[in-house]
Amino acid sequence: MKLPFVALLCLSFLSNGLAAKRSDSKLRNRHVSGGRKLQMPVEDSEEESPEFDYTEDGKRIYYIYLSGPEVFLEDAVAAGEEGKRLCNSVNQPDWDFEIQALYPLDKAIDNFGYNLDTALRIYYANVDLMTQAHATASNMVRFRSPSMDVGTAFEMGFVRAQGKPVFSYYDAVPFYGAFEESGSYQERVFFYNYTTSVEDRFDKDGIEVEGFGANDNLMMWGSYVDTGFPQGETVIDACGYFADWIFENEY
């Protein structure tokens, strides 16, 4: 489908407007706030061995951060409780460690409001949780597009960049009501009508469709494949892979 000329004009007007706004805020930052020094929780973590918490019966606790668009489900709190329950269900009594799931809504946000101040405090709360975690389990389900949720993508990269393993699953049931295969990225681009066949190398805008057969952008695929585990179907699979990974690496 080609966009009518008027729509293109509107789009270009919109993007010019956005560009103007962006440079305004750049100026504002430079002259007024001077920018903010980045909090870099990653820096120290390489030298220090990871710190561990222990259960009451002396088992080492491994935290795994549950990342996924579940936070956008109508009852996100219930989805989080269920995700944690399922993840924690992989623990076995004879293990000398215990996996404990962390969920992004675990940190209560004071004075919650739909504004940018709240947004930034949620961002920092999630950064703290990911820094505390030893791994992440990420739902790479398609999210309003051929690709996964961008917040989840950021979180996978953030955790991976801390030298921690990323485990993946693809669970469409809570979102679209039925199990579905993840499929390849090309298949999903076709499903969303950006191409006229799965084999097309370029989409309707003439832009190349990544064609390596990975199940999302290759950077997302690579971030969990390099732990040596496949993509699971549910959060239980991903947490189980983490347990296997702990055993294999004597972590």
Ligand SMILES: *[C@@H]1O[C@H](CO)[C@@H](O)[C@H](O)[C@H]1NC(C)=O
């Ligand atoms: C793709 O196009 C078909 C035919 O018009 C339509 O039925 C289908 O809903 C579209 N798919 C998506 C994901 O929008």
